[in-house]
Amino acid sequence: MSSPAFSICVYCGSKPGADPAYTALATEVGQWIGRHGGQLVYGGGRNGLMGIVADSTRAAGGRVVGVIPTALVER
DSSP, X not given: OOOOSEEEEEOOOSSOOXXXXXXXXXXXXXXXXXXXXXXXXXXXXXXXXXXXXXXXXHHTTOXXXXXXXXXXXTO
């Protein structure tokens, strides 16, 4: 696997929020990262906006690295 062109850390909600624009923007950000050969570093969750950014990055061909405290893994 080749090295990513860049890494970017995204910190956002574990819920999608009330405004659908948040979901749309999270998708856009992830797609941009993936299309430009980037790597997403994020909170490691699969829920909400964090999960949307991660899924969108991966779907667009980017690399995804989740960072999560051990105490939260058990949840």
